[in-house]
Amino acid sequence: MAVLKEEEAISLAEFAVKSALKKGADEAEAFAYEGLTTTVAIERGQITKSSRIIDRGLGIRTIVNKAVGFSYNNILTDKASIEETVLKALKSAKASKPDKNWQGFPATKPFHQVKNTFDEAICELSPEDLVKAASIMLEACEKTDKRVFPVEGGVGASYLARAIANSNGVIGFDRGTVIECSLATIAQESGEVTPICFEFNAERLYKINPEWVGVEAARQAASALRARRVETKNMQVILAHFALQQLLYYTLMEAVKADCVQRNQSALQGKLGEKVASEIVTIHDNGLLDGGLRTWKFDGEGVPQQKTTIIERGILQGYIYDNYTAKKEGKESTGNAFRAGYLSTPRIEATNFHFVSGKKSPEELIGEVSEGLLVYSVQGAHSSNPASGEFSVVATPAWKIEKGKIAHAVKGAMLAGNIFEVLKNVLALANNERKIGQLVAPWILVEDVKVIGR
Numbered sequence: 001m002a003v004l005k006e007e008e009a010i011s012l013a014e015f016a017v018k019s020a021l022k023k024g025a026d027e028a029e030a031f032a033y034e035g036l037t038t039t040v041a042i043e044r045g046q047i048t049k050s051s052r053i054i055d056r057g058l059g060i061r062t063i064v065n066k067a068v069g070f071s072y073n074n075i076l077t078d079k080a081s082i083e084e085t086v087l088k089a090l091k092s093a094k095a096s097k098p099d100k101n102w103q104g105f106p107a108t109k110p111f112h113q114v115k116n117t118f119d120e121a122i123c124e125l126s127p128e129d130l131v132k133a134a135s136i137m138l139e140a141c142e143k144t145d146k147r148v149f150p151v152e153g154g155v156g157a158s159y160l161a162r163a164i165a166n167s168n169g170v171i172g173f174d175r176g177t178v179i180e181c182s183l184a185t186i187a188q189e190s191g192e193v194t195p196i197c198f199e200f201n202a203e204r205l206y207k208i209n210p211e212w213v214g215v216e217a218a219r220q221a222a223s224a225l226r227a228r229r230v231e232t233k234n235m236q237v238i239l240a241h242f243a244l245q246q247l248l249y250y251t252l253m254e255a256v257k258a259d260c261v262q263r264n265q266s267a268l269q270g271k272l273g274e275k276v277a278s279e280i281v282t283i284h285d286n287g288l289l290d291g292g293l294r295t296w297k298f299d300g301e302g303v304p305q306q307k308t309t310i311i312e313r314g315i316l317q318g319y320i321y322d323n324y325t326a327k328k329e330g331k332e333s334t335g336n337a338f339r340a341g342y343l344s345t346p347r348i349e350a351t352n353f354h355f356v357s358g359k360k361s362p363e364e365l366i367g368e369v370s371e372g373l374l375v376y377s378v379q380g381a382h383s384s385n386p387a388s389g390e391f392s393v394v395a396t397p398a399w400k401i402e403k404g405k406i407a408h409a410v411k412g413a414m415l416a417g418n419i420f421e422v423l424k425n426v427l428a429l430a431n432n433e434r435k436i437g438q439l440v441a442p443w444i445l446v447e448d449v450k451v452i453g454r
């Protein structure tokens with residue numbers, strides 16, 4: 001299947017914009033997208049299937065009297081089909097109410113160069129190559145501990161391309177690659193079955209380590225055996241990468257979105273310049289992070305992505321904006337308009353939410369805890385309240401720490417509290433930074449977290 005070339009993608013987007021203006025739009029924008037993804041799935045310890053998904057299309061926004069209309073199609077190269085989509089977007093705009101806050105699409109700005117986001121080697125991988133990687137992962141898991149069973153997982157490789165044009169002269173094209181492997185496991189012994197344990201590795205360049213994923217997924221599950229209950233009390237907690245990502249995604253990442261702030265739905269509204277976290281906490285939203293999973297030259301509206309300081313040494317410095325929310329405040333977009341593809345209009349999302357790491361090894365962090373928990377993952381974070389920061393989650397898998405050492409696995413423990421209190425109570429940061437979805441972070445040690453035993 002031929003890959004959409006830069007000139008062709010830009011030409012199609014520009015054609016859609018010109019067509020919309022000719023047909024009566026005051027303004028127009030076209031976003032072309034192509035995704036080619038090959039995956040190999042693991043189910044119940046076996047490599048079960050390989051699939052290839054090809055998704056390409058064009059999303060068109062038109063403005064008529066400050067009313068926004070949107071339509072899309074997935075027949076990219078047919079100009080008659082594009083014109084039909086333009087007419088649908090115009091019809092949608094004419095049927096919508098004018099938005100008094102609409103102040104136009106973004107104007108053109110130079111894009112920054114990004115590093116380590118595209119690797120030709122990923123594009124050339126065959127399904128057989130992915131099967132080999134999946135086999136390495138499974139073998140590594142099985143060799144590590146016979147009590148461990150791989151439940152599900154897989155290996156996937158993607159090529160992604162995006163082009164944008166609007167009636168203010170914005171024109172852009174970018175392409176990138178992603179490769180990832182993951183494995184979920186359980187361990188069984190003497191009638192006890194552990195919770196699901198999970199490990200994965202995702203990169204923009206072809207440098208994943210399926211063997212490490214297999215070993216880690218097995219080691220985690222085996223160490224989750226012989227779990228005991230804990231008493232209810234406030235204690236120190238180390239939040240590992242997944243647990244931290246799950247908690248922050250539904251709380252802090254929501255609270256710094258300009259639309260949440262403007263709708264009075266953020267606990268951080270009106271707190272710029274105030275202390276909102278421990279002074280060892282610094283967080284940037286870095287859309288230009290070298291090799292970041294969400295690094296692109298431009299966002300879903302053609303605004304250059306950038307590095308935005310959110311919290312510096314505990315002080316709240318800024319929010320993240322798309323073009324619409326920025327113009328409402330007379331500001332510039334921070335390049336945080338996100339589009340997963342061509343099927344929807346942009347929304348505000350973090351790019352690479354970078355929680356700057358410390359200098360301590362994970363072992364040193366554990367060594368500082370006299371009594372506490374190491375929490376790898378949590379369940380129920382989606383029910384957290386972004387407006388208040390309140391959360392109540394199940395810690396699983398998790399381990400009890402006693403006198404600076406891992407003592408045993410824990411079952412039935414819950415964590416409850418407020419994410420903004422958690423951020424103020426960060427005591428130490430490890431040096432084991434990882435990319436987990438939008439979050440780039442190390443382990444963090446927090447004091448005075450309410451742990452509820454059951």
